Amino acid sequence: MKELLIGKLTWESLPHQWWTIAGSLSFIFLGLIVAGILTYTKRWKWLWNEWLTSVDPKKIGIMYFIAGGGMLLRGGLDAVMLWLQQALSSGDSHGYLNAQHFQEIFTAHGNIMVFFVAMAFIFGLINYIVPLQIGARDLASPLMNTLGFWLFVGGIVMVNMFFFFGGEYAATGWLAVQPLAGAEFSPGAGVDYWVWSLMISGIGTTLGAINFIMTILKMRAPGMTLMKMPLFTWGSLYSMVMALTIFPLLSMTLFLVYFDRALGTHFFTTMGGGDPMLYTNLIWMWGHPEVYVLVIPAYGLFSEVVSTFSRKPIASYTSAVVGMFGVASLALSVWLHHFFTMGAGANVNAFFGVMTTFVAIPTAVLVFNWIATMYGGRIRFETPMLWFLGFGFVFALGGISGVMLAVPPVDFQLHNSLFLVAHFHSTVIGGVLFGIFCAISYWWPKFTGFRLNERLGRYAFWAWIIGFNLSFIPMYILGFMGASRRLDHYDAETGWQPLFILMFIGGLVIMLGVALQLAQIIASFIEKKRLRTNNDPWDGRSLEWAAASPPSFYNFTTIPHAATRDAYWAIKKSHNRKTQYEDIHMPKSTGVGIYISLFATLASFAFVWHIIWLIVVSILGIIVTFIVRAFDENTEYTIPAAKVKKMEEARAKKEKAGPAIENNDYDEDMGLWELIKVILGFILGLLRNRGWRRWRA
Amino acid sequence: MSHERLEHHEAEATDRAMFGFWLYLMTDLLMFAILFGVYAVLHGNAIGGEEGRHLFSLPLALTETLLLLTSSFTCGLGMIAARLGKKKQVLTWFGVTFVLGLAFLLLEIDEFVKLIDEGQTPQLNAFMSSFFTLLGTHGLHITIGLLWIAATLGYIMKRGLNHHMVRKLAMLSLFWHFLDIVWIFIFTIVYMGAFV
Amino acid sequence: MVPLVADFALLLWLFLRGKNIALFNPKGYIAQQQYTLMLWVVYVLLMIGIPSLVLFYYIAWKYRETSPKAVVTLHHRRSKALVPVMWIIPSIFGLIIAGYLIPATHKLAPQKEIEASVDSMRIQVISLRWKWLFLYPEEGVASVNFVQIPENRPVTFEMTADEAPMGSFWIPNLGGQLYTMTKHVNRLNLMAETRGDYPGSTPEITGPGFTGQKFTARVSSQAEFDSWVSATESSGVVLSMDEYEGLVEPSQNNPKAFYAGYDEDLYATVIAKYNQPGTGHIHTEAKTEEESDEGHSHTH
Secondary structure, three states, rough: OHHHHHHHOHHHHHHOHOOOOOOOHHHHHOOOOOHHHHHHHHHHHHHHHHHOOOOOOOHHHHHHHHHHHHHHHHHHHHHHHHHHHHHHHHHOOOOOOOOHHHHHHHHHHHHHHHHHHHHHHHHHHHHHHHHHHHEEEEEEHHHHHHHHHHHHHHHHHHHHHHHHHOOOOOOOOOOOOOOOOOOOOOOHHHHHHHHHHHHHHHHHHHHHHHHHHHHHHHOOOOOHHHHHHOHHHHHHHHHHHHHHHHHHHHHHHHHHHHHHHHHOOOOOOOOOOOOHHHHHHHHHHHHHHHHHHHHHHHHHHHHHHHHHHHHOOOOOHHHHHHHHHHHHHHHOHHHHHHHHHHHHOOOHHHHHHHHHHHHHHHHHHHHHHHHHHHHOOOEEEOOHHHHHHHHHHHHHHHHHHHHHHHHHHHHHHHEEHHHHHHHHHHHHHHHHHHHHHHHHHHHEEEEOOOOOHHHHHHHHHHHHHHHHHHHHHHHHHHHOOEEEEEOOEHHHHHHHHHHHHHHHHHHHHHHHHHEEEEEEEHHHHOOOOOEOOOOOOOOOOOOHOOOOOOOOOOOOOOOOOOOOOOHHHHHHHHHHOOOOOOEEEEOOOHHHHHHHHHHHHHHHHHHHOOOOHHHHHHHHHHHHHHHHHHHHOOEEEEOOOOHHHHHHHHHHHHHOOOOOOOOOOOOOOOHHHHHHHHHHHHHHHHOOOOOHHHHHH | OOHHHHHHHHHHHHHHHHHHHHHHHHHHHHHHHHHHHHHHHHHOOOOOOOOOHHOOOOOHHHHHHHHHHHHHHHHHHHHHHHHHHHHHHHHHHHHHHHHHEEEEEEEEHHHHHHHHHHOOOOOHHHHHHHHHHHHHHHHHHHHHHHHHHHHHHHHHHHOOOOOOHHHHHHHHHHHHHHHHHHHHHHHHHHHHHOOO | HHHHHHHHHHHHHHOOOOOHHHHHOOOOOHHHHHHHHHHHHHHHHHHHHHHHHHHHHHHHOEOOOOOOOOEEEEEEEOOOOHHHHHHHHHHHHHHHHHHHHHHHHHHOOOOOOOOOOOOOOOEEEEOOOOEEEEEEOOOEEEEEEEEEOOEEEEEEEEEEOOOOEEEEEOOOOOEEEEEOOOOOOOEEOEEEEOOEEEEEEOOOOOOHHHOOOOOOEEEEEEEHHHHHHHHHHOOOOOOOOHHHHHHHHOOOOOOOEEEEEOOOOOHHHHHHHHHOOOOOOOOOOOOOHHHHOOOOOOOO
């Protein structure tokens, strides 16, 4: 009876370890604070209508950023916990985490950073920027987009759900190696959480990929041929095509893992004719290209930032397009380099080694292309450019170590060592994370209408660079010393402890960098009137800069004509900008994405705990919602030209009435000390009950 | 907004939707490709159970194939009727498609039940696991297709045959033909392959 | 910036003095060649990496807007040679590495037996939860978490696993790693060239006890090896099948253990086990730490 009602859940599933109590309490506390603020400011309805049900890709993009930012803190906390354990746990000391818990943390760290931080920001950027860059008003399928986003949120819920129920996450490495993650060796619910968290967010990614491929291929502004598209859009297109190719593979593999665990089938088991090596192949056929799904948009972005900040067009546009294509296509045929050590023959290993080495060729072409773009330019070193320059060094480190790992006999020595861990952190932090930071500081004025505090941005940049080197250079060396990854303890005789302590200190410096980035955002909001910019603060080249900052919900009053590459640059030069008002079709907001995702999350939870009735109910819920929506023919509305005109004029009037845009000096930007004083003042004011009035005024 | 531009807007939307549906079918095809690959790797591992040629019945598989092929044909006829705007014919032909699909599904379920009765369960060995998963996934798609046909026909009866419905039918028929193609592969690789 | 980097380097140097940087300290035939190959790859990569990085930062600095010599009018002319050069240079380096990689991969394939004047020896390795069992089929002895081999004699490790997830066998000072898994035999060929004790580990995660799944590889002279074998033979404890079943039970941080003999069919049984029908007997729950502390009584 109990089993029918609540499946495998028991009293012991409720939080009882210190970390699950701490985790669940902090989530509850956070939820209460947010709910309190929303109730106090009477904004529940606003939140639902303006944000949660919105199909505006710009709003969805920002929601991706907020979710990704939160998860960055969560994954960062995991990283600090790992570093601390490794710094402490040598010889007689066993640190403060037991092996199982340590392994759960690094598994969660990997999953969160890849799926819920990097993917979140990349999808957020694509959502916000790509429609603007191609001169579109919305997406090919706005519904698919909101559904994809909410499934992604469902994934976040599932990856954190173990704090509340079960108390155990997968302790198997971020790709849940088989047969370790099978029911034989990992009977708990942890791996099931892993499966379903990745499953629903992965399905969301597939939907997103379909949608963006449709949007980029079918909805470009008149005149914009493929070879006139901005490079970030190119990168996004490649990235989405790759995602479309690999994510179905992930979903199917996850289903098979779940069947093995829940139904007792024999796909990847040791017994019954199962084949764990098959799993290793399948998961890496997805896993390797996945990294390139993340980094190729960053390549596109860097190309645009270099060109904008050097005030020159990209040196060879065709090389950039072909180079990214080369990386994307080669990346699909190198997966075996993740397990040269599994015992394949020399021919197979050599083939995949050569293919991996060849990935470096188009990558190097992209780098040379950026150098050639800077050559003869007039380069400004604002924060976006700083992140790009930081990327150069860190990524070179990752690239060199990557080619070393591509040589099979060398890989036999470096594989599964901390050298490998340092390698992929160099590429992902250097390429993806620095790319994201670069993008955020670059497009922030577009998102908000004011620029970011430059001074604190520089502090944050240097904290990241110093912290990165402090923590990852020792990691490379530890790899050479024979330290394998995922160690929760090591012998004192190895002499590794000073290096692990150095890594921990580096980790703290990185955390300082993150704190400074938060401070930077807060300081910018405080000074947002002074930091106000026009629609084109960097003297940009592509169409997103033609829209207002922040753009109206329909992006463009008149769809621009893209006659050349760097379309906005050409428009600026021609001085021929007349505004024509026209009727605009826009999609209506819809809660369908949330409803389906809610059912999907419930179903996932039910799958984890084998609650049959809930599985049935949730899946029926999905089907019914889907059918009702699919036959809803009334999903769009039209804004008449006259109304558009009125809105635009009101906007212009408001802008005129606002404070003048100053071209102020970066040195005037608020420093850290000033920020602390302002915040202290605000808190004191709050205590004297004066702050609320000031805040709301 | 002029009627002409509205129509243009609609045509563009249809074009995009069809393109998107093709992309979706590609992802589905990839999922099946994985299952075929898994089956190819594991079908030899019939540890503790019978091999395929002792389990499968070619006449049954051939019947299933014919049912699906015929349903694809009637689905095509239904689509022609839809383009011509003949509501009654649409209902008839898609109705026939539904019945044929249902018959296929029942035959498949019957085969599964018999196998399980013989002790050839998905839990027995890797061969059976991959067999049931491959065919089960196809069967699940057929089930979704049947639900889809039922829902579409229901709405057509209620609202008539407008261009939204024709677009839905076009996608539906693509989906149905796609399942037919996947089945041809299953028939060739799983059933005929077992007797080679 | 420069003093900061110098201090950091000095600090690292202090930390590393006298430590075993295993990969730079090869003690075996394979490790030596892998080390040489790694250095060669690094040199080739630095030949393109360092100039590119220097150019990257030099150009960025030279063309800064605040420079007194900043370009006033931008000319967008670009050399016709740019694109070909951009593609050809990295391609040459890629081809050089690929050209070297293919023969090196064949030469250093772990399955390939090492040719030497002495006969090679065989050691069978079984990865268990969480310990390493070594069987010496020619000598008839067995050991846990300890393997002794004679110097300058090629050794073929025949590796499998039993009731354990996929693991990895790695002695960094002697050569690269290879995975161990149930049902399969992976062959890793190594040859030690210098006497000493070298740490061996399991770099692939195998569950809660994997950090403690370590062993010592002792390289000695042939004579010392022979006397170790005869000492072990006379120690008396035999690894019967029952005894082995106990060993298969999960346990953590196991001490070394030595066995005078073992069941001849042991290795074949372990491999055949996974080709049988049924679910076998797989332990569904990992042992807790308290239980594992009991360890094994049959230490040498």
